[in-house]
Amino acid sequence: MTEHTSKQYDAELESLRTRVLQMGGLVENQIVSAIEGLGAPDTNIFKEVIRREQEVNQIELEIDELCNHILARRQPAAVDLRSVIVAIKMIRDLERIGDEAEKVARMGMMIADAGKHFVPKVDLHRIASNAIAMLRKVLDSYARVNAVSAAEVVKADIEVDDEFKAILRQLITFMMEDPRTISRSIEILFIAKAIERIGDHSKNMSEHVVYMVKGRDVRHQGPDVVAQEASGN
Template sequence: MDNLHLDQHISQQFNADLEDLKTQLLEMGGVVEQQIVDAVKAIENADGDLAERVIVVEDDVDEREVNLDENCTMVLARRQPAASDLRMVLAVAKITRDLERMGDEAQKIAKMAISLNEDGGAPRGYVELRHIGSIVQKMVNSTLDAFARFDVETALEVAKEDNKVDQEYKSAMREMATYMMEDPRSISRVMNIMWALRALERIGDHARNIAEHTIYLVRGLDVRHTSVKEIERQLHES
């Protein structure tokens, strides 16, 4: 695990400002993580009430995003941070956006759960949903942990898991498409599962983004649009 040494400042308030940004971000992450867990559970069980709660939580997530954006802007304006301090503020701002988009995807899953609750369950796709959902939930937990501990090795593992999710998603889509051709009557219900799987795949992408922001924060390496193999090489050479 890397140990990021944020610059020490004469102003204790500056230290407090940076720590507060980190705390607020992790709190937002906790809310979004639970939102994803509940959304997957809602669609697995066609639980309309739980799905409605997931949708309501999105307002809280949006408010947290706005507050964190404002706080980041204030720190930049007042403190004019440099080096690792600047990377910290920028990372928080970028991760905040990814968390908000994760919340949006969880909301989409919840809406599919409501549709399934009203129209009847889909005949296929729940095994794939449960499997990919489990991987993605672990990715979200791990990527937030990587940020909290400034741990680039865990961040790298999250990036590797994203490749796995992409493969599993493509396989599931092929199976769902084949089934719908065999039984056209199931199309609308199976499509709800497919949209939920798409949302989970996107959450995995955002988890990887957070992992990449963490690597930038700790090592100063911009690894966006970079293969996992190349990220690994850069980390071991830096």
């Protein structure tokens, strides 16, 4: 390989990283906006989230093409191959997070359109900020190629799952006490579920980051095993 080719190849790998992070930033904005919309006086934020969903999809296709290009032309090996494989997997999770943000926006629109009557007072703020923190942290771990920090995201998912269960119990209580809240409660349940899914996808991505850095596949294992693998040599 000539030095020129190698430089181009490096530039392609660097551009892949940059684009994944760019997509991550966009998706993070989407979910932050969708959650913000839940407390907003009008539905403009939701409309913007729904509109930008197309953009997320488009970027996913472009990055996928870049990965195919690198695989076909550069025949990457070792850590470079892992980076490309991880990029392919991460952008699928990011795209799904984008989908979940869109779902939150659509549910938010439905609740707003139906009027604010019978909306059970459920605090989604904590679960949302925890899920968003997971997403930020995994993107940061990816940017800094840091497996230890990625492994912490796997652990954080337990809390988000517990928060979802607590919200579910709360909603069931509201529905039993006042059946007029049932429709709105189900919509809020779907919003909480979408947020919980963002935690799941962030967890998936953190497992990919550990694989990229350490070359070990840590899926389907407990957070403790993941942490151990991430800090080992």
